[in-house]
Amino acid sequence: MRTRDVMTTDVVVVFPETSAREAAHLLAERGFTALPVVDTAGTLVGVVSEVELLQDRLPQDPRWLVHGEPAEVRQAPGDVVAQVMVRPAVTVDPNTDLAEVADLMLEHGVRSVPVVHEGRLAGIVTRRDMLRSITRADWVVEAEIRNRLGVVGGPRRWQVAVSGGKVSIVDKMGNATERHVAEVLVRAIAGVTDVQFVSEQARVGS
Template sequence: MKVKDLMTANVSCCQPNDTIQRAAQLMQSVNCGSLPVCENQRVVGIITDRDIVLKAVAAGKDVHTKVSDCMSRKVITCSPDTDAHEAADLMAQHQIRRLPVVDTSGRLVGILAIGDLATVDIHVNEAGDALSRISERTQSQSAVH
């Protein structure tokens, strides 16, 4: 099965010059925890609710802080024709839960979430395995000292 068969095609995104307040409002309106950051429909970053909390709120920055000041710039993507198994491996390898999907010209055409893999019977175990591998690092990093 290909990523294009599982991905969400209508993806909200924000721009680097948007404020983190605008990004948070978009996340609220579409009920998600991350947004691709795009310029000219090309992905240049990802911003998560966690990025906003840790890089802005915890640092005492205000709601007018630019998305570009908080976003992650290293973005792992795949194409619509990527095999779903390969996408799950990418998510596990890079410990990410969402994978922007871009066409051959680099334009955002969708997003694949770990939960999308779990909705298809043949990928349930693979999604669970990928989530376990993604969560391993997160759990070890959050150990209380």
């Protein structure tokens, strides 16, 4: 499965001149942890997350001052996104394998990754997107498989069963080329974790 199969293309973005307050409001309202920052051409120029927007922005509790504790010296927080955004730790393209995306997220400790195509933001993929892809109902996955395999040998060419994301396909013809095409189509479907083919002869013999 590729990034393009699960990524969100209707991405909420901010611009370098967006106020930090507005960006923080978007994160809180939408339940996001980070927002891509783009210029007017749609080119990804950075990412702003909860971390950058919270840094030096919460006031110190005044009760400490009553007890004579010295006020902590803090740097004035940036007013606009351009002053607080960071370069993304990692980006991927629409054809990146989802297994690689998951590894990159864990390696860099991020919950979302911008998807970039030819320098421009094409989408975003989150941990939730990937979790959703592996928890689709088997009957939904099976229906999509049957629909896709209808273009390879017709709707009666294959017998399909799905259990826990694992796909078993009975191949009535045994054509190696068509089987390869079918496997590529099936493995690209969200929710598929494994694909096994069984020939009609083997199924009858068992």
